[in-house]
Amino acid sequence: MRKRTVSIPIRTWDRDYGNGIAVINMESEIPGSKEFNYAHRHDYHLFVLQESGISHTEIDFKQYFIDQPTIIYQSPNQVHRALKVKQLSGFIMTMSNENLHADYLKILQMNTPVEPLTLSSKTDLAIIREAFSLCKKLFDRRDDKLYDRQVRDSCNTLVGLFMSQFLKQTKDAEKLSRFEIVHKAFTGLLEQNFVSMKRPADYAAALNISVAYLNECVKNATGLSVSYQIQQRIILEAKRLLYHSDRSVKEVAIELGYDDYPYFSRLFTKVAGVTALTFRRKNHD
Incomplete structure (x- = not known):
């Protein structure tokens, strides 16, 4: 059922997660997940690794049923909602424009939108899982002296891994x-x-x-x-x-x-x- 709203709801950055970056483990019940059933967009970039479980999502009038290891990128402009989620596991990373490396931001803008991408290679899945796990560990180390830089640099590396997977579907830049x-x-x-x-x-x-x-x-x-x-x-x-x-x-x-x-x-x-x-x-x- 469509939720009546004056305009498209925008999920804004949760400052409790830090300064423009958040990395969380994804389970079936994500905090605030009930709001995901209603169409919304974000004021940040969303990167998801769905390792297992089932998700049925609508993104800009197109529906996706995902039941295999898959990476998903959604830009701030895209409107989406969750139709069904069941026993999900994996990771979610969110980043503001200010934290994205300028080259990566440019690549994202030039290639958006991208379809959810199934990871058929166990090697690709393993390295993205490891990168997510490292980003999560660094994200939780809030007392580190170089905390902001550590988190930003590691998460940008993860963005690069995401985009390299999506760009495999296109021609090499050269x-x-x-x-x-x-x-x-x-x-x-x-x-x-x-x-x-x-x-x-x-x-x-x-x-x-x-x-x-x-x-x-x-x-x-x-x-x-x-x-x-x-x-x-x-x-x-x-x-x-x-x-x-x-x-x-x-x-x-x-x-x-x-x-x-x-x-x-x-x-x-x-x-x-x-x-x-x-x-x-x-x-x-």
Whole structure:
């Protein structure tokens, strides 16, 4: 059942866990886990190793049933909820932007979203489990003189292990074409700026290239235009707000930077194939 809410709930950082980083063992009953049944997002990055048990999760309108060792990464923007959890064991790590190494943060932004990834290799599972275990032990050593640095550096190493697993599914950086390199840079910018930057020219200027070249790169890499990808990202956010909050369509339009409500309504219908009100009614029935 959907929980009525003015806007999408945001689980903010729990300062009791430390200065922007937390590492906890995951069991069937995580503190506050009942809140996970309702759609929410975080103001931090979430990294999960599910070693055993069953989880049924919904992330941005897609459902995942996980019953094997799996790693999961969720960005601050993604909306998710737990549909079912049973006898879970593993680890959870949360990190704020400020604690992430700049290179890792850039990689995350350029490759988000990523699907939950089953760890078929026992070696990969073992090293990620060991890294999580070390991070947890260091996280609990609060009296160490270099506590903050120890925790930050070890957890960033774990982030690197996560991303190396996800990047196995993609080409090596040195094998990327110039089109793919530009597309990845565009994707990172889009994820961070879709509310304020709505024109291809905005992204071309930020990347110091022409609009024509940006379109050439994105179309070559994906078969889709820059405008199409901008619109898809905006409408995804609109769908999140329409489904998971009780804001009016006009309020959603304003939140996404559209003062022209009729224009936003036409854009939603064009991209989603139904009107915003029809989408809301259909998904709330």
